[in-house]
Amino acid sequence: MKWYILQLIVMILFLGSCVQSNRNDIKKIVLDWQGKEVVVPQRLNYKILGDDVIGDDLWNSKFRVFVYVDSVGCNICRLHLKEWKELIDFSRRESLDVSFIFVVHSSNFNYFTVDLLLYEFDEPVIYDYENQFYKLNRFPPEPYRTFLLDSQNRVQLIGNPVEIPKLWELYMKAITQNK
Numbered sequence: 001m002k003w004y005i006l007q008l009i010v011m012i013l014f015l016g017s018c019v020q021s022n023r024n025d026i027k028k029i030v031l032d033w034q035g036k037e038v039v040v041p042q043r044l045n046y047k048i049l050g051d052d053v054i055g056d057d058l059w060n061s062k063f064r065v066f067v068y069v070d071s072v073g074c075n076i077c078r079l080h081l082k083e084w085k086e087l088i089d090f091s092r093r094e095s096l097d098v099s100f101i102f103v104v105h106s107s108n109f110n111y112f113t114v115d116l117l118l119y120e121f122d123e124p125v126i127y128d129y130e131n132q133f134y135k136l137n138r139f140p141p142e143p144y145r146t147f148l149l150d151s152q153n154r155v156q157l158i159g160n161p162v163e164i165p166k167l168w169e170l171y172m173k174a175i176t177q178n179k
Helices: 002-033 056-060 075-081 079-091 110-118 133-137 163-176
Strands: 046-048 062-069 100-106 125-127 144-147 153-158
Touching: 002 153, 056 100, 062 110, 062 163, 079 100, 153 163
Parallel strands: 062 100, 100 125
Antiparallel strands: 046 125, 062 144, 144 153
């Protein structure tokens, strides 16, 4: 019985230290990225449902929700396209000065395009064939690759508001306070 209690205490201490370590990692990422400028490559490949488009106007809004996804794992699972579409539609209905910039680096853009077609995601997506965004910015690990940027591409908030709905409230507060 004493051995069981000792194991339980050690496990609790170990898990507690992991949680603290995780909090420290998150805090470091937030501190490192707060106010940091996201550097934009010179040449960008904008597409809507796989077709080339001009998307430079995405960079003209007062705020930008910037989402970077690479080819590791399930792109569509991580992108949550249906949920993003709902947030985009809401932002348009409310006439918010915010654009949504999706940057994808994929090992297979054909599969990715098919997924966009299946989800009828008819928003501009930047196909980053050469992984230029990552090379210029060295983004933090998943899931910290979604940012609210200001008009100078400086990070205001970090985190995916689709995965954490409370974060969308913070995004909205920042966007509407400066409306």
